[in-house]
Amino acid sequence: MINHSGNTGAKNLYIISVKGSKGRLNRLPAAGVGDMGMVTVNKGKPQLRKKVHTAVELYIVNNKGEMKGSAITGPDAKECAGLWPKIASSTDSIA
Numbered sequence: 001m002i003n004h005s006g007n008t009g010a011k012n013l014y015i016i017s018v019k020g021s022k023g024r025l026n027r028l029p030a031a032g033v034g035d036m037g038m039v040t041v042n043k044g045k046p047q048l049r050k051k052v053h054t055a056v057e058l059y060i061v062n063n064k065g066e067m068k069g070s071a072i073t074g075p076d077a078k079e080c081a082g083l084w085p086k087i088a089s090s091t092d093s094i095a
Helices: 078-083
Strands: 010-018 036-043 052-056 059-061
Touching: none
Parallel strands: none
Antiparallel strands: 010 036, 036 052, 052 059
8 A cells, every 4th residue: 555646636546457467376466666567546536446546656647657636745766756757747846
């Protein structure tokens, strides 16, 4: 479970799978910085909960990698900014 730092209305995200990762049977997936994966919203707006969303790092995105929200609170990782420039353009600072 990770905290969401965008303004889409989600507060806690639960990672279901990570794209491009292979793992062992019954082991929970682990995501690194800049990985795209599938998440569900545990706490947040009712229209976001109980649905599967695509996310990069901590931000909910669509299939093209464009953010659903319009702003990010807090800094973004340099590795993620290199992989996803559309996400990096809407953040305050890059750490």
